[in-house]
Amino acid sequence: MKAKLDEEYVQIDQVDWQPFPAAFSTGGIRWKLLHVSPERGAWSAIFDCPAGSSFASHIHIGPGEYLLTKGVMDVRGGKANGGATAVAPGYGYESANSRHDQTAFSVDSEFYMTFTGPLQFIKPDGSTVAVIGWQEAQGAWAALAAAA
């Protein structure tokens, strides 16, 4: 017999920020991993993004939803380039297969995001750099927390 999964709670302000891997971001983005779901391959995290920071090009393998709690986030190039410019408080739904060539922060920003499935980081030609899912996120987070 399989058991119902346990509920989880994280007191966010008692968890230290860790640097988000430089292979996938620039400008000093930090994160806190809040949850991973091995069965669905889902994971949730909160990100602290200084003015001028950005994420490397990636595709959302499954749907992702964000709540921007502070600042401004240009998604898919921002509104000026056909994407979205989120201004806190803003909510976004990034559907499965959404390609984010530029996710950039013009001011200090913070957002919470739930991911179903991995992020596929890509080169300009679409070839794969890395597929980062719950397991890789959990491993990276554990290594960062241990080193801190």
Added chain:
Amino acid sequence: MKAKLDEEYVQIDQVDWQPFPAAFSTGGIRWKLLHVSPERGAWSAIFDCPAGSSFASHIHIGPGEYLLTKGVMDVRGGKANGGATAVAPGYGYESANSRHDQTAFSVDSEFYMTFTGPLQFIKPDGSTVAVIGWQEAQGAWAALAAAA
């Protein structure tokens, strides 16, 4: 051929609060519906909960995740009764089949939640009052927004 779904963006502070149905809450809870996903049966919303408000007894049919951005939320009776007491900023994962007999707010609070599947509101004996999923949430929201 089926198309990739569109991305969505909601400027949260440009959407008016609506009263959450009194059949499922007391004390003046208000909400903004941010997204519904017909295929997965998922939906996302933000809730404004005055001091003294609470949600009626319910079961989470699928997993739900919340970000408490303001205030205090007692889940499953609160920490004093074996549940969790979330204090902003707090994150919670409510696993599939979690039963919430009491979700109460002792101070003015606000939280964002992503739901996969419906809420099954129940009587004390466990019998079903109503099953409220993306379709019911969307219908209720549209009616409230039209009446406002």
Added chain:
Amino acid sequence: MKAKLDEEYVQIDQVDWQPFPAAFSTGGIRWKLLHVSPERGAWSAIFDCPAGSSFASHIHIGPGEYLLTKGVMDVRGGKANGGATAVAPGYGYESANSRHDQTAFSVDSEFYMTFTGPLQFIKPDGSTVAVIGWQEAQGAWAALAAAA
């Protein structure tokens, strides 16, 4: 650290058929529960449906997919009533919130189905008889297997 879930394998012909609960079917339907997923609330089973058998009225809370390997299955009243009449080998996708007032078998039939989320069995007025998900299915199956 959470672990990757284990793979599972079931040798179907080494599992005995059990009667499907009479509260939810008539005519001698039997089943084998093959898998439950506590995190997603998903479950999978194979059903043996004699000529003249049928399932009680229900709503699929999440999407379900079936492979009819033998016989004929009238879904949503059958093709004559605007539904589908599946003839083996047939595949069907029943989207979230699909209401099945009649699922009937005119000849001896067998089908395999994957469910995401529960079945909400209902009365003609739409009120809920029972919400049967992975946990209830697992409990019923364990009781049947123990009694056999």
Added chain:
Amino acid sequence: MKAKLDEEYVQIDQVDWQPFPAAFSTGGIRWKLLHVSPERGAWSAIFDCPAGSSFASHIHIGPGEYLLTKGVMDVRGGKANGGATAVAPGYGYESANSRHDQTAFSVDSEFYMTFTGPLQFIKPDGSTVAVIGWQEAQGAWAALAAAA
């Protein structure tokens, strides 16, 4: 307002087999794509696998479930190598992140499988050859059917 998704039905024996892309299989595997789900990134197909055929190394990004209706399928090297050897009628659950370096058929076999998320085809060192999800499957299938 978003609408409930339509139900779908496929009369499997009225769809012609198409060759499964040689980049991802050897030995003459053929398939029929039955369904794609853009929102969840899920897809379902049936595969015809001659004796001696096999799939190239891949990782299941999300959970997959199969029903082997004919023949024998060696998964993860087969039972002799710590994996599973499915013999029809057999059911298998391949959890998210399952790595399948060898999926081979010693006799003529057929199986139906539901995938959540893509298959990540990989080289022996784990680097990515291609990420094949609902959109790539749909595109490949449409091209094959048009050319047939």
